[in-house]
Amino acid sequence: MNGDVVRKRKWFWSWQDENQESWLADMSKQGLHLTELGGFASYRFAKGAPRSYAYRLDFANKKGTDDYFQFIRDAGWEHLGTLAGWQYWRKEDCAGESSEFFSDTESKVQKYQRLLLSFATSSPSLAAMMVVGLGMFKRFPGRHPSWFVILFVGVFMIGILFTALNAMMVQSRIRQLRQSQPV
Template identity: 35%
Template sequence: MKKFRQWWSWQDQEHGAWLQSMAAQGWHLRAVNWLDIYTFERGAPAEMAYRWDLHVNNFEPQYRRLLEDAGWEYVAAHGGWHCWRQPIVNRRVPEIFSDPADRLRRYRRLLIPCLALVVAQLLLLGQWADWGRAPLALSVLNWVSLGVGAMAAYSALQLGRRIAALKAA
């Protein structure tokens, strides 16, 4: 079965819960493509925890071995994100980042590129400030840039909320 599903970095818990519910129905994730189309394979219903971690440039073999030694099975990759799964035993849902400090570091690591993108988009918009006299192609580029900047700003805001909630806990 194939399903389309988009998600944002701050929605990692909800996304994992969706994959967990799919596994409980007997649909187990096998692959994800660049269009956010998820491929599931039919199997026995199972209680499985799914977790995603971001490693864009350097997915080290030692890191993979560390997670596999801890009982995680590597499932799929998507745009630098790597999906892992592990059975849920005695209603204990496993976590890759079980320590609150580790989760805090993870969300901060995700926040940095969002903020960098917001700054870059603001600098680009400053360069193209004379929208009224710009050629059509440049005007379209301005609006696209504005949209990308707005999405990055919203992402940064949501990640900031996750960070604040972890600090308060």
């Protein structure tokens, strides 16, 4: 890689991890290799020779678990970074060698269940912060313009709806995986 850096922004929903993996692999085939994950759908790539990489994402809030990282590194994967609980991994595609991260459907389902658990723990926090904020508005009436109160409630409602939508789509992805599983 020759040192040139390219930033790209591309949005993926939490249930679109396989789409994101394909997009990252396509970028590498064009000579753009992921080097850094930024916030809000931002990626940094190093320009280099086109290469065939497999990218895999795992939702695992296991930042401190050395065994987790070592197990995957021993299988030949390079850890690229962590973003919001998602672990990004890369491995050179070799003919005849599997580039699958999860060898069975149940492992994929467990990944999505870990993601659902994170949604389940964040939604009550959002709701609690909204209730506390509304309590402050009620306790000190007239100190905040009505547009601010509406904006405050709107932002939290969007956050809760965003989380609910993600949870529903992840649950749908789990159903798809289970239905495609041979009986």
